[in-house]
Amino acid sequence: MIRDITLGQYYPGNSWIHKLDPRIKIIATLLYIVALFVVREFTGFIVAFVALEAVIIISGVPRKFIWKGLKPVILIIAFTLIINIFMIKGEVLWQLGFLQITREGLRTAAFMGIRLVLLIIGSSLLTLTTRPIGLTDGIEALLSPFRKIGLPAHELAMMMTIALRFIPTLLEETDKIIKAQQARGADFESGNIIRRAKALVPILVPLFISAFRIAQDLAMAMEARCYGGNVKRTRMNEIKMGSRDLAASLLFAAFLAMIILQRVLL
Amino acid sequence: MIEVKKLTHVYSEGLPHQQVAVEDISFTIETGEFVGIIGHTGSGKSTLLQHLNGLLKPKSGSIVIDGLDITNSKTAMIDVRKKVGLVFQYPEYQLFEETVAKDVAFGPQNLGLPQEEIDERVRSSIMAVGLNYDSIKNISPFELSGGQKRRVAIAGVIAMNPDILILDEPTAGLNPKAHEDILNLIRGIYKKGGKTVILVSHNMNDIARICDSVLVMDKGRLAMKGTPKQVFSRGEELKDMGLALPEATEITSRLRAAGMEINKICLTIEEAAAAIAEAKKMTT
Numbered sequence: 001m002i003r004d005i006t007l008g009q010y011y012p013g014n015s016w017i018h019k020l021d022p023r024i025k026i027i028a029t030l031l032y033i034v035a036l037f038v039v040r041e042f043t044g045f046i047v048a049f050v051a052l053e054a055v056i057i058i059s060g061v062p063r064k065f066i067w068k069g070l071k072p073v074i075l076i077i078a079f080t081l082i083i084n085i086f087m088i089k090g091e092v093l094w095q096l097g098f099l100q101i102t103r104e105g106l107r108t109a110a111f112m113g114i115r116l117v118l119l120i121i122g123s124s125l126l127t128l129t130t131r132p133i134g135l136t137d138g139i140e141a142l143l144s145p146f147r148k149i150g151l152p153a154h155e156l157a158m159m160m161t162i163a164l165r166f167i168p169t170l171l172e173e174t175d176k177i178i179k180a181q182q183a184r185g186a187d188f189e190s191g192n193i194i195r196r197a198k199a200l201v202p203i204l205v206p207l208f209i210s211a212f213r214i215a216q217d218l219a220m221a222m223e224a225r226c227y228g229g230n231v232k233r234t235r236m237n238e239i240k241m242g243s244r245d246l247a248a249s250l251l252f253a254a255f256l257a258m259i260i261l262q263r264v265l266l
Numbered sequence: 267m268i269e270v271k272k273l274t275h276v277y278s279e280g281l282p283h284q285q286v287a288v289e290d291i292s293f294t295i296e297t298g299e300f301v302g303i304i305g306h307t308g309s310g311k312s313t314l315l316q317h318l319n320g321l322l323k324p325k326s327g328s329i330v331i332d333g334l335d336i337t338n339s340k341t342a343m344i345d346v347r348k349k350v351g352l353v354f355q356y357p358e359y360q361l362f363e364e365t366v367a368k369d370v371a372f373g374p375q376n377l378g379l380p381q382e383e384i385d386e387r388v389r390s391s392i393m394a395v396g397l398n399y400d401s402i403k404n405i406s407p408f409e410l411s412g413g414q415k416r417r418v419a420i421a422g423v424i425a426m427n428p429d430i431l432i433l434d435e436p437t438a439g440l441n442p443k444a445h446e447d448i449l450n451l452i453r454g455i456y457k458k459g460g461k462t463v464i465l466v467s468h469n470m471n472d473i474a475r476i477c478d479s480v481l482v483m484d485k486g487r488l489a490m491k492g493t494p495k496q497v498f499s500r501g502e503e504l505k506d507m508g509l510a511l512p513e514a515t516e517i518t519s520r521l522r523a524a525g526m527e528i529n530k531i532c533l534t535i536e537e538a539a540a541a542i543a544e545a546k547k548m549t550t
Binding site: 181182184186205210 | 351423
């Protein structure tokens with residue numbers, strides 16, 4: 001059923017990783033992704049893998065959740081593997097008609113596969129260990145230097161926060177509308193594609209109207225409380241760097257140094 | 267006749283946040299009965315209703331309506347929807363068509379009726395909810411007032427001509443006049459066709475006034491079933507469940523507690539007035 005869908009895949013916890021400053025987590029994740037592309041040899045992936053493993057263990061996020069994050073992209077990974085295995089020219093190991101598998105193909109495929117898996121797990125750890133609100137706060141803080149060139153950092157972050165906040169509300173609304181139309185005999189499961197697409201109209205129209213109604217109510221409620229965008233706003237929970245954040249930054253710097261070293265040395 | 271036997275439903279079964287919504291509920295409703303369901307928010311009323319027309323499937327237990335086992339997976343859902351009409355809370359949020367007539371026709375069309383019959387049903391059900399068919403049929407439902415929208419939405423379910431009509435708080439959020447109109451409309455439909463009506467409401471006055479029998483839900487279980495008099499005579503238990511009494515019952519029971527000679531349970535203002543007048547006569 002629709003209400004079983006979990007969105008914003010935050011896994012509540014109280015670990016070291018959970019408590020880190022979201023700004024550091026965001027930057028570290030970005031740099032980690034860059035680092036994965038710096039790597040040219042499998043040894044580099046070993047470094048990245050060990051670092052990732054350490055973060056997973058400290059964060060206390062069950063493996064089940066981490067695998068769940070991989071599921072939606074399995075197709076993409078499989079596709080990448082197949083393309084790489086069959087398309088790269090080199091020393092032929094096996095051939096059938098125009099299909100051929102080469103040593104280089106296998107190597108590149110394995111390389112790409114590992115890179116993708118490490119990349120996806122790494123970035124999903126960010127959302128698994130950071131509350132959506134922390135994430136938007138972090139993004140706002142990181143974007144605020146660009147305010148000088150006219151980037152509405154606060155407004156962007158506010159939009160993200162609101163969007164995240166209303167996903168469950170709209171899902172609930174969708175569930176209600178689907179049921180109401182089913183009660184009127186609507187059938188969403190049979191028929192060809194055109195029939196099924198048509199069957200969506202009785203859901204989409206009320207859903208859009210609901211979304212606009214909710215948006216209007218929210219805008220009114222915000223204005224009633226004198227919300228006025230980013231006019232010298234202070235916040236209840238300032239994000240502050242602590243010694244923990246400093247230690248994490250140092251450890252992460254060490255990781256980056258190792259990646260760069262193995263690239264230079266090997 | 268609706269026979270519910272040992273109905274249990276669990277949400278998100280097997281997940282950490284699983285929740286038993288209704289548990290071991292059994293009751294029967296006779297054809298032509300007007301039944302009220304009351305219960306605190308989260309007592310399982312909505313879950314129960316959604317089982318009655320097959321929107322939810324129970325974990326265990328069965329529901330048989332006029333010999334049709336609707337919990338059997340082989341039963342065609344369209345047959346269930348034909349028999350049982352369910353009007354959700356705030357039904358006006360399900361309107362979607364360009365015109366009122368088209369929207370009301372959605373249900374009958376899904377039943378696969380011939381076009382003439384659909385037109386006839388649309389006409390009669392719009393009239394049945396007290397709207398003028400000719401002046402309203404080509405208007406967009408989104409241009410109507412709140413009360414009118416609700417009537418159109420109810421007409422959309424009535425047009426399917428179900429033997430059993432279930433309404434989940436049909437008067438929520440309406441002004442007193444519209445509230446009274448909708449109630450009268452429901453009563454009218456019920457009296458005309460020998461239909462079974464199930465009404466969920468938080469308004470005890472309404473329940474006391476118009477229902478033949480009352481089901482009381484508490485924490486997913488059926489706590490009481492009886493006539494309004496039987497149910498509302500157990501005021502203390504109802505209050506423990508977070509429910510109120512009809513105003514007339516509440517006033518007379520307080521007067522009784524204060525020493526006035528009122529011996530019967532009063533459900534309506536008229537009954538209460540008569541009982542108080544009589545008690546006064548006795549003492550003077």
